[in-house]
Structure formats: structure tokens, C-alpha cells
Amino acid sequence: MKIDAVDFFYFAMPVVTTAADGSQDALVVRVSAGGHVGWGECEAAPLPSIAAFVCPMSHGACRPVAESVLGQKLDGPQDIYRISTLVARDSMDVLQAAHTLSGIEMALWDILGKARGEPVWKLLGYRRSEAKVPYASLLFGDTPQETLDRARKARADGFGAAKFGWGPIGTATPKADADQFAAAREGLGADGWLMVDVGQIFAEDVDAAAARLPALDAARAHWFEEPFYGSSYEAYAALGARGGKVGIAGGEAAHNLAMARHLMDFGKVKFVQIDTGRIGGIGPAKAVADLAGPRGITYVNHTFTTHLALSASLQPYAGVAGDRICEYPADPTMLARVLVKEPIRRDANGEIRAPEAPGLGIEVDLQALKPYLVDTEIKVKGEVLYRTPAIA
Amino acid sequence: MKIDAVDFFYFAMPVVTTAADGSQDALVVRVSAGGHVGWGECEAAPLPSIAAFVCPMSHGACRPVAESVLGQKLDGPQDIYRISTLVARDSMDVLQAAHTLSGIEMALWDILGKARGEPVWKLLGYRRSEAKVPYASLLFGDTPQETLDRARKARADGFGAAKFGWGPIGTATPKADADQFAAAREGLGADGWLMVDVGQIFAEDVDAAAARLPALDAARAHWFEEPFYGSSYEAYAALGARGGKVGIAGGEAAHNLAMARHLMDFGKVKFVQIDTGRIGGIGPAKAVADLAGPRGITYVNHTFTTHLALSASLQPYAGVAGDRICEYPADPTMLARVLVKEPIRRDANGEIRAPEAPGLGIEVDLQALKPYLVDTEIKVKGEVLYRTPAIA
Numbered sequence: 008m009k010i011d012a013v014d015f016f017y018f019a020m021p022v023v024t025t026a027a028d029g030s031q032d033a034l035v036v037r038v039s040a041g042g043h044v045g046w047g048e049c050e051a052a053p054l055p056s057i058a059a060f061v062c063p064m065s066h067g068a069c070r071p072v073a074e075s076v077l078g079q080k081l082d083g084p085q086d087i088y089r090i091s092t093l094v095a096r097d098s099m100d101v102l103q104a105a106h107t108l109s110g111i112e113m114a115l116w117d118i119l120g121k122a123r124g125e126p127v128w129k130l131l132g133y134r135r136s137e138a139k140v141p142y143a144s145l146l147f148g149d150t151p152q153e154t155l156d157r158a159r160k161a162r163a164d165g166f167g168a169a170k171f172g173w174g175p176i177g178t179a180t181p182k183a184d185a186d187q188f189a190a191a192r193e194g195l196g197a198d199g200w201l202m203v204d205v206g207q208i209f210a211e212d213v214d215a216a217a218a219r220l221p222a223l224d225a226a227r228a229h230w231f232e233e234p235f236y237g238s239s240y241e242a243y244a245a246l247g248a249r250g251g252k253v254g255i256a257g258g259e260a261a262h263n264l265a266m267a268r269h270l271m272d273f274g275k276v277k278f279v280q281i282d283t284g285r286i287g288g289i290g291p292a293k294a295v296a297d298l299a300g301p302r303g304i305t306y307v308n309h310t311f312t313t314h315l316a317l318s319a320s321l322q323p324y325a326g327v328a329g330d331r332i333c334e335y336p337a338d339p340t341m342l343a344r345v346l347v348k349e350p351i352r353r354d355a356n357g358e359i360r361a362p363e364a365p366g367l368g369i370e371v372d373l374q375a376l377k378p379y380l381v382d383t384e385i386k387v388k389g390e391v392l393y394r395t396p397a398i399a
Numbered sequence: 400m401k402i403d404a405v406d407f408f409y410f411a412m413p414v415v416t417t418a419a420d421g422s423q424d425a426l427v428v429r430v431s432a433g434g435h436v437g438w439g440e441c442e443a444a445p446l447p448s449i450a451a452f453v454c455p456m457s458h459g460a461c462r463p464v465a466e467s468v469l470g471q472k473l474d475g476p477q478d479i480y481r482i483s484t485l486v487a488r489d490s491m492d493v494l495q496a497a498h499t500l501s502g503i504e505m506a507l508w509d510i511l512g513k514a515r516g517e518p519v520w521k522l523l524g525y526r527r528s529e530a531k532v533p534y535a536s537l538l539f540g541d542t543p544q545e546t547l548d549r550a551r552k553a554r555a556d557g558f559g560a561a562k563f564g565w566g567p568i569g570t571a572t573p574k575a576d577a578d579q580f581a582a583a584r585e586g587l588g589a590d591g592w593l594m595v596d597v598g599q600i601f602a603e604d605v606d607a608a609a610a611r612l613p614a615l616d617a618a619r620a621h622w623f624e625e626p627f628y629g630s631s632y633e634a635y636a637a638l639g640a641r642g643g644k645v646g647i648a649g650g651e652a653a654h655n656l657a658m659a660r661h662l663m664d665f666g667k668v669k670f671v672q673i674d675t676g677r678i679g680g681i682g683p684a685k686a687v688a689d690l691a692g693p694r695g696i697t698y699v700n701h702t703f704t705t706h707l708a709l710s711a712s713l714q715p716y717a718g719v720a721g722d723r724i725c726e727y728p729a730d731p732t733m734l735a736r737v738l739v740k741e742p743i744r745r746d747a748n749g750e751i752r753a754p755e756a757p758g759l760g761i762e763v764d765l766q767a768l769k770p771y772l773v774d775t776e777i778k779v780k781g782e783v784l785y786r787t788p789a790i791a
Contacts, residue, residue: 025459029492032457052461052493054454054779055447059495062446063773065424067417067565068598069444092602095628099599100421101444102654102677103451103495173459206460207491210484236487238657262494265630273665285494381455386776387446 008041008081008122013073013111014396015060017053018379020340027146027173027206029311030336030343032381035371036110037396040081043121046371047113048316050284050309051106054383059103061385061392069100072107084130087115088290095263105262105287112288113319113367120366126322128361131293133326138358140168141335142202144311147174151190158194161337165357168200168332172232177208177215185222192226200332202256204232211235213245220251229332230256230278237261243274254278259309264291271304280334282309283319292323296330306330313343314350318367321351325361335359345375373398400433400473400514405465405503406788407452409445410771412732419538419565419598421703422728422735424773427763428502429788432473435513438763439505440708442676442701443498446775451495453777453784461492464499476522479507480682487655497654497679504680505711505759512758518714520753523685525718530750532560533727534594536703539566543582550586553729557749560724561587564596564624569607577614584618592724594648596624603627605637612643621724622648622670629653635666646670651701656683663696672726674701675711684715688722698722705735706742710759713743717753727751737767765790 019032034053038045049056064070075093080086091112098104116127128136143166148154154171161169171191176184188203195201203223209216216234223231231253235242237260247255254277261267262285270276279299283292299306306327308320317336324330336343344350348370351359362368377398385393411424426445430437441448456462467485472478483504490496508519520528535558540546546563553561563583568576580595587593595615601608608626615623623645627634629652639647646669653659654677662668671691675684691698698719700712709728716722728735736742740762743751754760769790777785 019455019457023456023458025456025462027459029458029461032455050492052451052454052457052495054777054784055450055493055495058447058450058777059444062444063411063424064415064417065411065444066415066421067419069421070417095602096599099652100442101447102498103444103447106494207488210487236655236657238655238661240657240661260491263628263630265628265632269630269632269661269665273661382778382780384776384778385446385450386774386778388774392446 010038010040010076010079010081012039013076015057016396017057017381017383018342018376019381020342020379028340030313030339033312033342033346034110036114038111038114038118040118041122043118045114045117045121045366046315046369047110047117047319048284048313049106049110050282050312050316055103056107057383057393058385059101059107063387065100068097070097072098072104076111081115081118084119087112091287091290106285109284109286109288112290113283116289117366124365126361126363126365127289127367128322128325131322136325136360136363137328138360139321139333140331141333141353141359142166142168142170142200143337144170144334145337147171147176147187149175151186154187155190155194158191162195162199165353166337167357169195170202170204170334172204173206176205181218181222184219188222188226188228200229201226202230202232203228205234207233207236209234211239211242213242216246217249220249220253223253224251228253230254232256232280233259238266240269240274243270243276247275256280259285261286263287264294267295268298271298271302276304278305278307280307280309281323283323284316289319289322296324296327300327308333310334311336312339313346315347315367315369315371317351318362318369321361333359342379345372348372402430402432402468402471402473404431405468407449408788409449409773409775410734410768411773412734412771420732422705422731425704425734425738426502428506430503430506430510432510433514435510437506437509437513437758438707438761439502439509439711440676440705441498441502442674442704442708447495448499449775449785450777451493451499455779457492460489462489464490464496468503473507473510476511479504483679483682498677501676501678501680504682505675508681509758516757518753518755518757519681519759520714520717523714528717528752528755529720530752531713531725532723533725533745533751534558534560534562534592535729536562536726537729539563539568539579541567543578546579547582547586550583554587554591557745558729559749560592562594562596562726565598568597569600573610573614576611580614580618580620592621593618594622594624595620597626599625599628601626603631603634605634608638609641612641612645615645616643620645622646624648624672625651630658632661632665635662635668639667648672653678655679656686659687660690663690663694668696670697670699672699672701673715675715676708681711681714688716688719692719700725702726703728705731705738707739707759707761707763709743710754710761713753725751734771737764740764
């Protein structure tokens with residue numbers, strides 16, 4: 008097969024707010040090769056990601072991502088790795104390139120799976136798609152009462168695991184945060200899995216993060232996610248050494264395999280959370296899963312958008328039975344809901360699996376997305392480098 | 400002062416080639432505050448960098464850089480650090496943001512210096528601007544003979560130091576590379592400082608890079624630059640442990656302070672090379688210089704574009720007398736030449752210094768740049784988010 012076309016679709020809710028809800032817009036990629044169509048999604052700022060695909064060349068190591076993708080041969084996984092290496096080299100100085108590539112790379116796996124009639128996880132070498140316990144990914148309320156209500160709702164919706172993130176955590180006192188953690192625990196019930204995500208709020212301040220450890224342990228939190236900047240490995244390691252029972256988690260900011268490896272080896276995290284929509288796609292994410300196991304680190308997907316992204320994010324560790332837990336967008340925007348024709352549903356045990364259908368096993372509903380399409384045009388020297396593709 | 404306006408100018412040569420010559424285009428930033436005008440330059444892909452400034456918000460941690468800059472107070476260095484922290488938080492998920500911010504941040508220092516009548520290096524706490532030995536930054540020829548000729552020309556032009564980069568190195572045999580290194584040494588003369596830059600050609604292959612060490616030592620190379628990907632710290636450390644006399648160098652890919660710190664602490668480099676046009680500007684670069692000294696690591700600027708970028712890149716270590724060497728674009732494109740009214744010239748000793756004039760001490764010649772202006776327009780939902788500013 009030959010890669011014939013790559014189309015970017017930028018969708019957004021009519022109103023986008025400052026809430027930490029990553030499902031308010033979506034950058035979806037459609038790739039055509041050999042008569043097959045594959046889909047992917049960049050977990051990224053749409054406009055700069057599109058620009059990195061179409062931008063004029065600055066020099067030999069600062070070329071648009073398109074140059075390494077369009078027209079390339081796609082006959083097996085080795086071609087996907089080859090294309091990724093090409094992007095790493097020829098778009099070395101285009102910082103945004105990794106985010107742009109991520110959605111494309113997923114779509115290439117999707118195509119390969121469809122062409123071979125196999126799910127992506129089989130192409131990755133897994134023999135079966137193991138059941139995962141989905142945790143509801145939610146935001147802290149402005150008050151403990153709101154958090155309590157959200158936790159109770161998650162429980163009522165059948166989730167035995169939930170992650171609360173962002174909101175006011177870290178902006179006031181450790182006591183205020185403790186009340187929030189306790190509320191989440193109360194709402195979820197004594198036997199629920201509770202995870203806490205603070206979205207880099209402590210920058211590199213280990214003491215401030217450590218001040219939250221007793222309350223996290225009291226609430227029996229399973230992990231404490233992203234206390235620091237994504238690259239602040241020293242702070243992660245220092246916090247892990249402070250003796251809390253809660254495991255330190257991070258990794259969503261990794262935009263290449265090396266960054267994830269460093270968070271494990273230098274940051275000493277207990278959970279490594281990879282967003283296939285940022286790290287360069289499914290290939291590098293699978294490589295992280297391969298590294299995590301022997302290190303005794305739990306691999307977890309990072310997904311806060313659509314079920315297209317969810318499927319892509321499950322593939323890299325679909326066959327790892329020991330890594331049981333997975334992030335599950337429980338309350339996404341309408342845009343994220345209508346994007347796929349059939350979501351990945353929980354089974355009778357409340358568990359999910361990466362689909363058995365070929366490729367990513369997800370059908371994108373372009374028609375339903377029409378109202379969310381963001382009309383975009385980029386012109387350089389009078390030439391249109393990008394224009395939103397029409398939806399027939 | 401209040402930041403009133405930020406304007407991006409995208410310039411390019413009429414023809415841009417795949418040569419590793421970063422001066423073929425330029426993204427220049429003009430910032431206005433309190434009646435002063437400051438200038439900076441992103442060493443980055445122009446289109447994605449502009450897009451990261453103007454893109455619509457995706458969510459609270461994925462906002463355009465503009466939101467953290469426009470309208471902000473600018474009364475002292477602490478405001479620059481505050482703005483940079485704001486960008487790190489609110490544009491956390493905009494990968495390109497660091498490159499976009501870099502040029503803006505320089506311009507903020509330029510404004511502050513002009514407002515106070517002091518050079519930027521004084522604002523950074525240095526008492527004097529020390530003399531630096533500029534090395535000519537050149538590309539290897541396709542053949543050893545071409546390299547020999549270029550080295551002889553550099554010597555004839557009065558350079559006692561030269562760096563050769565990229566070209567065919569690493570693409571054929573160690574013997575072929577050895578011939579290139581020897582040619583560079585011969586042309587430069589026995590007493591010249593010779594540096595070698597291989598532009599990440601060995602990816603993470605330590606053995607392949609190590610196979611070049613004997614020839615580098617034979618040619619008495621001062622450093623061996625960027626053998627691996629920017630984040631491959633383990634490979635840098637492993638190569639450094641192979642016993643070559645040549646010092647391992649890297650750092651230009653760092654797009655935040657932590658990455659540069661990791662290359663020093665985990666990668667064990669002997670030279671850390673920072674591009675202020677990528678790392679987020681002058682502030683984080685100065686922080687790297689502060690870390691390098693106590694570690695016995697030599698700080699060097701990375702600059703392959705204009706003398707505006709050169710001035711900005713000298714500021715962070717202008718007062719560090721021990722770090723003698725500096726990169727000097729010796730053979731830039733016409734665009735890079737005309738960009739500044741007066742370049743930073745070598746003195747009678749062949750040395751240069753960061754300017755004594757207020758701010759960055761560089762005047763941008765917009766009129767001369769007119770023919771190089773790249774007409775660009777970005778429209779979203781029918782609204783023009785960016786259009787190339789007119790040059791009066």
C-alpha cells in the first residue's frame with residue numbers, strides 16, 4: 008500500500024471553557040492507503056498540530072510532517088516505525104511534530120489492521136485482549152460536597168474506580184485538599200478504587216506535594232498523579248521517597264519514548280500513564296509498556312477525550328493481564344460522544360477490552376460531527392496550505 | 400509598563416533547501432510595552448510557532464500563548480519569570496509553546512533593558528560582558544576536499560576556532576568520517592580549535608558513535624556534538640564513558656530548563672549548548688548557565704541564525720569569564736545578514752562580546768527585510784487570527 012492522503016478534521020464544542028476537560032475539542036486524522044481508510048486522534052492543540060503538518064520547510068531538519076508521511080509505503084508495522092523515525096529526523100526542530108504524528112500513526116495501525124483483518128493489538132504481538140477495570144475520569148468539584156455528589160454518581164453509574172482531578176486542589180491549604188480527598192472516598196465507598204490527579208499544580212515544589220501525602224493515604228488513594236511538571240523527574244523521585252503509601256503516577260506529557268523511560272528510571276514512578284495521542288502514537292506507547300513490566304511499574308492509558316482515542320490508548324497494553332486498570336472518559340462532551348458510532352461499552356462485570364474488530368475497531372461518525380467542524384484555513388504566499396475538508 | 404502588542408514576522412529566503420542551514424528563514428518577534436519596542440527571534444518552525452500564539456483555546460491547560468502575554472505587567476525581571484510560568488501552566492498541552500515563547504521572552508528583556516538604559520546581561524546580574532572566542536559554525540563539505548577548503552577559508556577569515564557539522568558524517572564508514580575530521584584539522588591548522596557536530600545522526604546507537612572517537616581524538620577535536628537524539632541521556636552518558644578524550648556536547652534541543660539539567664546530570668555532557676530561541680528565552684538559559692558552572696560543565700550558546708539571536712544567546716553567560724567559546728554564524732544567508740543594522744563584530748583580537756548598548760543592543764532593519772517577508776494568513780471560523788503585519 009501507499010499512503011495516498013492525510014486529512015485533518017478540527018472539531019470543537021460551540022463554547023470552550025477553561026475547565027480541564029480535554030474533550031472540548033478534537034483533532035481527528037483520516038488517512039487513506041491502498042483503498043483502506045484509517046482514523047486517529049491527536050490529543051493536542053489542533054491549529055499548531057495542523058500547521059506542523061503543512062508548514063513550509065525551514066531547513067533539512069525542520070520539514071513539515073507531511074513530507075515524511077505522504078506517498079510512503081505501508082506494508083507492515085516496520086513501515087510505521089520507519090515513518091516515525093523519518094519524522095523524528097526530518098522534523099527534529101518542529102517541536103509540535105510529535106503531537107501531529109500521534110494521530111497519523113494511530114491511523115496507520117488502523118489501516119494495517121483493516122487490511123489484514125486483525126485488531127491492532129494482534130499486530131503488536133498480543134494473543135488476546137485482556138479485561139480492564141475502567142475508572143471514571145472526573146474533575147474535582149469546587150466544593151467537597153460537589154465532589155461527594157460526583158463520586159456517588161460514578162458509583163451509581165457502576166464504576167468501582169474513579170479518578171478525580173484538577174479543580175481547587177493545591178490552590179489552598181492541605182486541609183482543604185484533605186476534605187476533597189475524603190469526600191471523594193466517601194462518595195465512592197470503602198471498596199472503590201480512588202485515584203487523584205493534580206495536573207502539575209506543584210510545579211517542582213516537593214514539600215507542598217508531600218504535605219498532601221497523609222490525607223491521600225488516609226483516603227486510601229491508589230495513586231497521586233502528576234504533582235509536578237512532566238519533565239521534573241527529580242521532584243517525582245524525591246516525593247516517592249517521602250514514605251507515603253500512595254504510588255506516584257505520571258507520564259501523560261511524554262512526547263517521546265525517552266521521556267517516558269526517564270520518568271520511570273529517574274522519576275521512579277509506580278504508574279506510567281501514556282497518551283498515545285501525544286507520545287507519537289501506538290508504537291512508542293507499546294515500547295513504554297514493554298519497559299514498564301520488567302521494572303515493576305504499572306502501565307496505564309491516559310485518555311480524556313473520545314472512544315477513538317480510548318481504543319488507540321488501550322492497544323499498547325491490551326494483552327498485559329497484570330495491568331488491570333484503565334482510564335475511561337465517563338462524562339465527555341457531546342462532541343466526544345457523537346464522534347464514534349459505537350463506544351467501547353462496559354460488560355456485565357463493568358470491565359472493558361480493546362475491540363476484537365480489525366484495526367482500532369472504531370467507526371467515526373463524520374455526519375454527526377458536521378455541526379462541530381471548525382472551519383480553518385492557512386495561507387502562505389497566497390497558496391492555501393490547509394483548508395478544512397468538506398464532509399459530504 | 401503593560402505589554403500592548405506582540406507581532407510575529409516570518410521571513411524566508413526565496414528558495415529554502417534541505418541543507419542544515421538554520422538561517423534560511425527566521426521568525427522575528429516585535430513586542431511593544433510602555434512606549435518601548437523589543438525584539439526577539441524564535442529558532443523554530445515559523446508557522447506552528449505563530450499558530451501556538453493565536454490558536455483557539457482547547458481547555459484550561461491548552462490555551463494560546465497570547466493569553467499569558469498580552470496585557471501583562473512588565474516592570475522587572477520578576478514579571479518575565481511570572482509570564483513564563485503562566486505559559487508553562489496555561490499552555491501546558493501546547494507542545495510548540497516553548498518555541499513561541501522563546502522569541503517573546505527575549506523581546507521582553509530587550510524592552511526592560513531599553514527602559515532602564517542597561518544591557519540585558521546587567522539585568523541578569525553580571526557586572527561585565529566578557530570576551531568570547533567566536534567559532535565559525537560551518538557545514539562539512541560533501542568531500543574532505545570541500546571541508547579542507549572551508550576550514551582554510553575560516554582560518555583566512557581570521558577564525559582560530561571552527562565547528563563543522565552535519566553533511567555526510569555518520570552516513571558512511573568511520574574511515575570516511577575520519578578523512579573528514581582530518582581535513583578539517585588540516586585546513587584549520589595545528590593550533591585551531593576544532594569542534595564536530597553530527598546532528599543526532601546516531602539516534603541512540605552508542606557503538607556507532609563510539610567508532611568515531613579514535614578519529615576525533617586523532618584530529619584533536621574539542622567536542623563531539625549531538626551524537627544522539629536530544630533526550631537520549633543514557634546514550635550520552637554511555638558514550639562519555641567510552642574513554643575518548645573529546646568532550647561530549649549537546650543541549651540545543653532542550654525546550655525547558657529541566658531538559659538541559661537532565662542532559663548535564665544524567666547525560667554527563669562536558670559542554671551544554673543552549674539555544675535561547677528554543678529553551679523559552681534568556682531566563683531559563685541563564686538558569687542553565689548557573690547550574691553548569693558548579694558542575695564543571697562549560698556553557699556554550701547555540702546560534703545558527705542572525706545576530707539578533709546571537710546577542711540573545713550571549714546574554715545568559717556574558718559575564719562568565721571561564722566559558723570562553725561561543726558559536727558565531729560565520730556564513731549565514733543574505734536574509735540573516737540584512738536582518739540587523741549592525742552585526743556583532745570581532746575585535747582586534749578576533750573576539751566578541753555581548754553588546755554594551757541597552758537591551759539586546761541590536762537594531763532590526765525591517766526595511767531591508769521587506770523582500771523576505773512571507774505573507775501568511777490563518778483564519779478560523781471566518782475570523783483572521785493572524786495576518787502578516789505590514790512593514791511601513
